[in-house]
Structure formats: C-alpha cells, structure tokens
Amino acid sequence: MPSIMPVFCYDEQILHFFLSFSRRMPIETPLFRNDTHRKIVHVDMDAFYASVEQRDRPELRGRPIAVGHADGRGVVATASYEARQFGVRSAMPSSRARQLCPDLIFVEGRMSHYKAVSAEIHEIFRRFTDVIEPISIDEAFLDVTENKAGLTLGVEVAKAIKKAIRTELNLVASAGVSYNKFLAKVASDWRKPDGLCTIHPDRALSFIDQLPVEAFWGVGPATAKRLHELGLDSAPKIRALSLNELIAHFGEMGSILYQFSRGIDNRSVRPERIRKSVGCEETFEEDIRHRALLEDALRRLAEELEGRLARSGFRGSTLTLKIRHYDFTTRTRSISVGTAITDRREILRLADELLDGATIPERGVRLLGLTVSTPVDERQPLLFDLAALPGD
Numbered sequence: 001m002p003s004i005m006p007v008f009c010y011d012e013q014i015l016h017f018f019l020s021f022s023r024r025m026p027i028e029t030p031l032f033r034n035d036t037h038r039k040i041v042h043v044d045m046d047a048f049y050a051s052v053e054q055r056d057r058p059e060l061r062g063r064p065i066a067v068g069h070a071d072g073r074g075v076v077a078t079a080s081y082e083a084r085q086f087g088v089r090s091a092m093p094s095s096r097a098r099q100l101c102p103d104l105i106f107v108e109g110r111m112s113h114y115k116a117v118s119a120e121i122h123e124i125f126r127r128f129t130d131v132i133e134p135i136s137i138d139e140a141f142l143d144v145t146e147n148k149a150g151l152t153l154g155v156e157v158a159k160a161i162k163k164a165i166r167t168e169l170n171l172v173a174s175a176g177v178s179y180n181k182f183l184a185k186v187a188s189d190w191r192k193p194d195g196l197c198t199i200h201p202d203r204a205l206s207f208i209d210q211l212p213v214e215a216f217w218g219v220g221p222a223t224a225k226r227l228h229e230l231g232l233d234s235a236p237k238i239r240a241l242s243l244n245e246l247i248a249h250f251g252e253m254g255s256i257l258y259q260f261s262r263g264i265d266n267r268s269v270r271p272e273r274i275r276k277s278v279g280c281e282e283t284f285e286e287d288i289r290h291r292a293l294l295e296d297a298l299r300r301l302a303e304e305l306e307g308r309l310a311r312s313g314f315r316g317s318t319l320t321l322k323i324r325h326y327d328f329t330t331r332t333r334s335i336s337v338g339t340a341i342t343d344r345r346e347i348l349r350l351a352d353e354l355l356d357g358a359t360i361p362e363r364g365v366r367l368l369g370l371t372v373s374t375p376v377d378e379r380q381p382l383l384f385d386l387a388a389l390p391g392d
C-alpha cells in the first residue's frame with residue numbers, strides 16, 4: 001500500500017507568500033538583502049473563543065472549558081488554558097477531550113460574536129497603524145515602523161495594544177515584535193499566554209538557532225520530515241547548505257529556508273488582502289489508483305479544511321475538488337450549496353459526490369485538493385476590509 005504524506009496545505013496567504021517569494025527573489029542572486037529597519041508586531045489572542053466565553057460568562061472563569069459540540073461526533077475548536085493542562089487541544093474529538101478531562105465544560109461556539117470581538121480588536125489596532133494584515137480571526141501583523149502614537153520602539157506599541165485589549169475588552173493577547181513577519185510570528189508564540197517577546201536584529205540568529213525546524217513558518221509536516229531525513233534539524237545545519245542545494249531538495253521552499261535560517265524575511269505587511277477562498281491539498285508519495293485510498297485522503301483534507309475555515313473565519317458556499325493526475329493533468333470539479341460550508345462531514349459528503357463524477361486515470365492520482373470559495377457572509381469580507389480602510 002503506498003504511504004501518503006501531506007506535502008503542504010495552503011491557504012491564500014501562504015500561497016501568496018510562496019508566489020511573492022518566487023517573483024521577487026531571483027534565485028541566481030546569492031545574497032538576499034536583510035531589511036532590519038522595520039518594526040513589525042504580530043498579535044495573537046490567547047485561547048480566543050474560550051477566553052471570550054469565560055469573559056462573558058463569569059461562572060466559566062478558572063474552569064476547564066472547551067468550545068465545540070459535546071456530542072460524540074463533535075470536535076474541540078479550542079480549549080481554555082485550564083483544560084489544556086489536561087491535554088485538551090484544538091481539533092481533538094470531544095469524546096477524547098472528555099476522557100482526558102472529565103470535568104470539562106463544553107460551550108457552543110458563537111461565530112458571529114467572535115467576529116464582532118475581532119472587529120473590536122482591529123479598532124484598537126487602527127489607533128496605532130492602518131498597515132494591518134489579518135491572518136485569521138484572532139491574529140494580525142502590524143507594521144508600526146511609522147505609527148500614529150509616535151512611539152519609537154515596536155515593543156512600546158505592542159505593550160500599548162496588549163494593555164488596551166486587556167482594559168477595554170477584558171481579553172488577553174500575546175505579541176511578538178521584530179524586524180520581519182517570520183520572527184514577529186515566532187516571537188508572539190514564544191511566551192504564550194500573555195506573552196510579549198522582542199527579537200532584535202543582533203539576537204535573531206541566536207534565537208533562530210535554538211528553534212526546532214517545525215517552528216519555521218510555512219514548514220509543514222512533510223517538509224519537516226524531509227529536513228529531518230537530511231539531518232537538517234536546526235538553522236545552523238540549514239545554513240551550511242548552499243542556496244542551490246536547498247532548492248534542489250526543496251524547490252521554492254529551499255529559497256525560503258535559506259532566508260529564514262539567516263533571519264531574512266522581506267515580505268511586507270499587506271493590508272489590502274481580502275480572502276476569497278480557503279483550501280488545502282495533499283500530494284501523495286506515490287500515485288494512488290484505489291478509490292478507497294482517495295477517500296481516506298479526502299477524509300484528512302476535510303478535517304484540515306474544517307480547521308482552516310474556522311481559524312480564518314471565512315464562510316463560503318462552493319466546494320471545489322482538485323485532482324491532479326500522474327501526468328500533472330489537473331481537473332477541478334465544483335459544487336455550490338446555498339449556505340456556508342463549515343462542517344467536515346458536509347465537506348466530505350460533497351467531496352465524495354465530486355469524486356464520484358470524476359475520472360480516475362488508470363495510472364493514478366498525484367494530488368487531491370479541496371477549496372471553499374464564494375463568500376456568503378457579508379460581515380466576513382467587511383471585517384477584513386475594515387483593516388484596510390484608513391482611519392475608519
């Protein structure tokens with residue numbers, strides 16, 4: 001039986017980031033400029049849905065709670081830090097979560113409420129800058145090189161934002177500050193919850209050198225596996241390879257690894273992006289001929305897509321199945337339903353229907369992908385739009 005491994009799952013921003021790298025960085029240029037003058041802040045809310053519920057319902061404070069359906073087939077969207085002590089995690093089946101933490105309290109999610117809270121958080125961001133790039137419902141990059149408060153240090157802006165979120169919204173955020181997005185993102189995760197971490201240019205390499213390669217942004221399970229197979233389990237070892245060697249092993253990702261391992265990430269904070277789709281895909285180690293194995297892959301993709309949809313807050317009513325044949329011929333088939341597609345069971349049902357109508361070549365399928373598009377909820381694009389509107 002062929003083994004299957006996900007190569008990479010994308011959503012628009014990750015895809016964009018790959019594409020922008022390939023366009024902007026000619027690979028024959030051996031030296032990449034390292035832009036260290038910017039001040040980038042990455043803000044990510046702590047246990048976002050669970051914290052909103054604990055804020056709004058005092059009886060839940062200090063208790064282990066999970067946001068999600070309690071029933072046998074439900075999954076945990078997120079858990080309070082009290083519940084995480086028992087090992088309860090996002091995307092875990094609710095039944096498993098209850099085994100780990102018998103006193104776990106399940107709370108039904110309120111998506112539109114979380115979006116409204118997210119919009120309030122963005123209002124705070126906009127007091128400091130209009131250069132805001134939302135990454136998901138609870139996190140964003142801010143370029144505060146120039147900021148409306150006239151603060152000199154990025155860390156001062158981060159502190160002021162955290163304080164405003166705490167005092168005005170009664171919620172806790174973690175923030176990372178550095179001269180680029182990659183490092184700011186890693187930094188915000190560093191001392192979560194209630195974290196605040198700054199990575200200065202002169203400390204970047206020593207910081208990166210202690211990271212597991214999995215912490216590199218954009219490195220998914222398959223790239224991580226390949227890195228480990230090659231003995232490249234840390235940034236110094238990646239730096240020992242030439243750009244050409246890295247590209248030979250990893251394609252475009254090689255160029256990103258080359259730069260990230262040197263603390264370089266010159267992508268700008270892009271405020272104008274409005275998400276139009278969310279998707280993921282899986283490339284198989286060997287081409288798949290058997291329908292049952294394709295169905296297994298769809299099941300994994302449906303689960304991944306459900307999580308991505310939830311994290312992004314994107315709501316769309318069209319599901320597209322992408323099938324790439326052994327010879328790279330690529331076909332897509334779509335189905336539209338009147339309402340937002342959010343649930344993995346619905347995704348899987350629709351995907352199976354699309355697969356039923358597709359031709360599976362004798363010599364097998366190389367890749368399957370699932371994407372949700374056609375936004376249905378007017379509030380969602382608006383939420384991300386707002387971040388792009390100066391001053392409002």
Ligand code: DCP
Nearest residue numbers: 045046047048049077078090091138307310311
């Ligand atoms: N989410 C979801 N399903 C997932 C992952 C996340 O519905 N598989 C939702 C619930 C989270 C929110 O998205 O509250 C933000 O996701 P994060 O990954 O930022 O996780 P949290 O904010 O919950 O926790 P942390 O403190 O680790 O950031």
Ligand code: CA
Nearest residue numbers: 044045046138
């Ligand atoms: Ca979060």
Ligand code: CA
Nearest residue numbers: 044136138139
């Ligand atoms: Ca997040």
